[in-house]
Amino acid sequence: MFLKKRLFIFALVLMMLFISMCTVTTFAEMSDEAELISVNSKVVDNLPTGNTVRYYKFELPEPGKVYLSFEHKNLEDIYIYWEVTMFDSLENEVLKLESKGRDTTSKTMNAYIDKGTYYIRVLNPSRFAAHSKSNYTLCVNYTENKGEYEIEPNYNWELATEIPEINKPITGNIKSSGDVDFYKITLPNPGKVNLGFNHSNIEKSFPHWKITMFDSTENEVLYYESDGTSTTGKSENAYLDAGTYYIRVTSYTSYVYSNVDYSLCVNFTEYQGEYEIEPNNSMEEASLIIDLNEPITGNLRHNTDKDYYKFSMPFTGKVNLVFNHSNLESWTSHWKIALFDTKGNKIYEMDSAGTDTELKSKDINLQMGIYYVRVEPWSIYSHRSVDYTLTIKAENYFPIKVLLNGKRIIFDQQPIIDNGRTLVPLRAIFEAMNATVSWDDKTKTVTAQKGDIAVVMVIGNNTMTKNGNQILLDVPPQIFNGRTLVPARAVAESFGAKVDWDANTRTVIITQ
CATH class of the missing domain: 2.60.120.380 (Jelly Rolls)
Known part of the structure; x- marks a missing residue:
């Protein structure tokens, strides 16, 4: 009996070995x-x-x-x-x-x-x-593939599939539980970003995908999880600077994943002064509030995030801080908002609770100059990542806008009106018109060059020269609140642009 059993086992091993040898396929074959x-x-x-x-x-x-x-x-x-x-x-x-x-x-x-x-x-x-x-x-x-699909292998940063166009979806899938899809996207300008993630309904309500967006130094800027039944999903917003970013798509765990196709879209809205620009975690990195009475939107992405803002006070007078957000239905304080001068001295502070959808400070008296606002979580335990808006409110103040070919020019000092003429910060308007700018501090002289046109202006001098020809200005260039301002119309027209003024909206419209 024992011998029969051993012979049976030996025959079985030989048969398995034969089958195994038959199934071997070399890559050379x-x-x-x-x-x-x-x-x-x-x-x-x-x-x-x-x-x-x-x-x-x-x-x-x-x-x-x-x-x-x-x-x-x-x-x-x-x-x-x-x-x-x-x-x-x-x-x-x-x-x-x-x-x-x-x-x-x-x-x-x-x-x-x-x-x-x-x-x-x-x-x-x-x-x-x-x-x-x-x-x-x-x-x-x-x-x-004409830009609408991932390209495998793309399992690390170096192999990341290039997303050729913002606001256009790209399709991929997680082939196995260990698969990772990396994507690379370049933002041409600062702006608002969120990630759209769509897939078919796999009829399972728990998360199957993790989607993470990183900046070029591998800092996480967005994170989103997609459930099996969430066929159309979107992350929260991130307000980012121009540059290169990466997106990683993985299975939720090694045991929970789906290989159905997904669609990923980087939804982007270009910055026109209405958003924060991350990172803005310090005074040195502060996002610019382009003018009084114009709200700026931001959010605190995690419980240690801080948002700094910088604004210019064009006159001495009263302002209010206005802080709005959606109703979180919570009486707990979630945000701390503080106002500082350039030396870091705290001038005012207020807290915003979850039910304070419209919070307004008392009147704050400020001198003309530069100021900073910091928004931070009230505590690490009461953090909320929803969007908020911050406004520096001033009574009887009406901002002046400058549009070049329909796009707003962003200034770090508000334009002013002097003797019926709009004056704007020199470098911003010259560079917006693709002119190179040089400044001679000793003679207080501005020189702008674009192609074969050279424009020269001197602070306090009513005469501007264009290719050596003198042009009389109604208002001379001047230094205001530490910034050099030049007449918008004279500058634009000297480079062949058309200039219009909309009195109702207080907007200078430049068409090149």
Whole structure:
């Protein structure tokens, strides 16, 4: 009995070894024996014996979306007759499907891959237990990537898929629980950013994806989790500077993930002075409040975040701090708002509770000059990341705006009106018009050059020169509140622009 048992075990081992040897496929065999096929063209073939293996090779001329489709007649059973696997040129598995006897039509998930050479292997995984000589039809379905798909591999920063256009979605998927998708995006200007993340309903209410956005120094700027039933989702807002950013998409855990396609979109609104610009965690990094009576929007992204703002007081008088946010239905204080002078001396402070949707300070008397406002969490335990608006309110004060080709020019000192003429900070308007600017502090002389036009102005002098020709100014350039101001109309017209004035909105409209 013992001898029979040992003989049975030995025979079983030999049979397993034989089957194992039959199923070994070297990559060299695949490369040498592979039949060249074309994408988007059907291939009809079969496995005449249980240990037959078919190899195919195809080229992708450009990156794109690929999936495999596989068809055969109905064998009317549930056994697996075909195993179809796709590999890249480095032997990494890209796609795989198993086709049962009654699965007359099958297809893989999508793969978003780079151009290059790929291989497909078709075999009978059971070898002898379930084999069919029936013909099958195989097709490599390919759509060229024109910026709308991820490109695998993109599992780290260096391999990140470039998102070519803001406000345009890109499609990807998490192939397995260990897959990571990195994306790279460049913001051309400061602005408001949030991440849109959409997918089909997988009918599971717990999170399946984690989406994190980083700046170029790997600081987290946005984080979002997407549930299986949240088919349309959006992160909170981040108010960011121009530059390069990265987005990482991962499975929620190694046990909770989905390989369905997702759509990721970087939603961007260009800064026109209405948002904070992160980072602004200190006076040196303070976001500019471009004028009194104009609200600026921000948020505290985490419980140690601080937002600093800087504003210019163009006169001596009274102002109020106005702080608004949505109703959090909480009596707890969530924000501390403080006003400082340039030396860091605290002038005023107030707290905002969750139900204080419109909070206004008492009257604050300020001298003409530069001031700072700090917004921070009331405590690390009462932090809220919702958006707020901050306004420096001044009675009977009406801001002056300057638009160049429909876009507002941002000044660190408010424009003023002197003798019916609007004066603006020199560097901002010259650079907005693509002129180079130089300043001679000894002679108080401003020189601006654009192409073959050179404009020279001297502080306090009513005469401006353009290419050596003198032009009389109604109002001379002047220094106001520590800034050099120049006549907007004279500057713009000297470079060939058209200038209009809208008295109702107090707006200078420059068209180049």
